[in-house]
Amino acid sequence: MSMWKMSDALRHQIYKYAKLPQTGVSLRQMVQFGPRPSPGTLFHASYFAVHELPIRLSHRVRELENLPLGLSEDPSIRLVRDWYAQSFEELMSVEEPELSDEFRDMLLKNKKDDFMWEGEDSNVKRNYNRNSFVFEDDGVIIRKSNRHDEDSFAEIENSAEPDLFLNCDNNVNSTENEEFEKPLGLKTYFQHAPNDIIYPKEVTDYNKLVTNILVKIKKRHDATVATLARGVQNWKQKNNYKYLNSPINQFLDRFYMSRIGIRMLIGQTITINQQSQKNMQNDDYVGIICLHCNIKEIIRDAIDAARFACEEHFDVMEVPKVKLYCPSDLTFRYVPGHLVHMLFETLKNSLRATIEHHSKLNPGIDLDDIKYPPIKIIVAKGDEDITIKISDEGGGIPRSAVPLIWTYFYTSAEKQIKEDDLQDFHNSHKVPFMGLGVGLPHSRLYARYFSGDLKLISMEGYGTDVYLHLNRLSSSTEPLQ
Incomplete structure (x- = not known):
């Protein structure tokens, strides 16, 4: 267990922030950065993350401390609460950068920004280096793909690229926001700043500092x-309890949905900064x-990962084959990691059920x-x-x-997950092949985060x-309430 302990002063600060409503972030705002944002544009995003994330984290701490039926007292629940509180404390300790009034006004002044980077709405498809972008989250790790024989795949035609938007959890009434207002520059995640000027060292140092803190928080x-x-x-x-009751299932839905949004904001801020700092720009990402x-x-990719996990779990040389019927050129705007996660979980279930049956x-x-x-x-x-x-x-x-x-911790797997398996999962972050009941x-x-189902x-x-179902019609400019 962690030795970190939440102080009364920190708890008071967290509950104060938990009265603030969250600020929605649209997918359009996230893609407006383009593949080569300026240090000033990255600064605004980093600043937004440092001031927005504590609000989202505070909501979760408050909820984890007020769960029904004594659930808040479980040691593992309290440990998760402490992680959120500790991350809140670290973000609150980030020092404000010393900037001239001119730069501060340019980088943080709230304003409507209709900047569009070249190619944002382009229909031109580009080749990209898939190996440079590794998805690793919630125990699902996708690296270089190993292809099955082409004979197992049939192809049809057509392509598409809809706009999507981000989910945001605004479940706090804005009338509660009477104690204090959000800091300057928090109305939007994206704000264009010019590329053709020399930025002070404080700007790039702040971007690196925030990136390092967010990497640490994400890992925690x-x-x-x-x-x-x-x-x-x-x-x-x-x-x-044989099954979870409705209030606990509703809590888990809220908590996990919020976690997806928090990790989306953290992951996006980390990656746009790292791509810039390491010169890893890619026109497709x-x-x-x-x-x-x-x-x-x-x-x-999901087929390869699921079949490999199945082979490893059942200790067999060959698991059921997967036949894919899909247009070769069907493309649209999405987060590949999210799609991999959904496909990996559903394919695992199908493979396991087929073998057992x-x-x-x-x-x-x-x-x-x-x-x-x-x-x-x-x-x-x-x-x-789609x-x-x-x-x-x-x-x-x-x-x-x-x-x-659709309730948590119900599983149709013949072998239920054991306490030792949960401990191994906790230590390695590797998702158990079956029996957890979360997938x-x-x-x-x-x-549903992107209005699909x-x-x-x-x-x-x-x-x-x-x-x-992956939604093709949702507005990319409007955050989901």
Whole structure:
């Protein structure tokens, strides 16, 4: 357990900030940075993050301290609360940079900015170095992809690139904001600053300082899903609850959705700064957002990762194959890491269910000798959505259990996760292959973050179809309330 302890003075400050409403950040604001933002533009983003993140963190600390039915007293829940409070304290300790009035006014003055970088709305697709962008979050790690044989993939045509927008959790009434106002420059995440001037050293030093602090904070919170899971599981077992009640599920939905938003803001701020500092600019990426996200490429990455995890878990040489039917040129603006996460979780479920179901149908036969039906992934482009359908023949789910799959810590896996597995998950941040009961509801939150959705239809005795809807019509200029 952490030796850090929250003081009464810090708690008072946190509760004071928890009265402030959050500031929404649209996807358009995030992509307006372009691949080569100026130090001044990065400064404004860093400054925004330093002053906005404590507000978001304070909301979570307050909620973690006021959970119903004694859940707040669980040691793992208190540890997560301390991580959020400690991160709040570190951000509040960042010293304001000393700038001349001229630079301060230029970098932080609130103003409407319709700046558009060249190519922002371009339909031109560019090749990009996929190896330079590694997704690593919540235990899912995607690096260089290893392709399956092309024979296992069928192709169709067409492309698309919708606008999307970011989710923001404004669940605090703005009338509560009477004690103090937000600092200067907090109305927008993006504000254009010229590239053709020499910025003082204080600007670049501040950008590096904020980047280093955010990297440290992001790493601290890597184990949040595991630790929160352990706390709720312990509380659930202690109170002999078979399923979680509605208030706890609602809390977990709010908490995990907020965590996605916090990590989106942290990850974007870190990456745009690192890409600039290390001269890693890429015309297809603005931070962690890919402007022309190729769905087929990302699905293949998720297939490789899920099949490898399945092979490792079941200790077999060959797991069910996956057939992909997708346009080769279907692209749109999205965060590849989010899409990988959703696909990885749903594919894991399909692979596991297929192996377990067909091992029952073939008793006494070694898993490597069973001929499994393939899992099929079909991608279609509509006027409103890009839809990804994942179909398996894994035996399906009983109709009475379908509502339960969207509750946390319910799992249809035959082997439930053990306390030792949760401890290993906490130590390594590696997601257990099955039995945690977070994957589907968490993935649905990722889909809904950009106004999409995740739905499931089951045929008990045969298999399951999962539909991942990615919204194509949402406004990129309006934050989700």
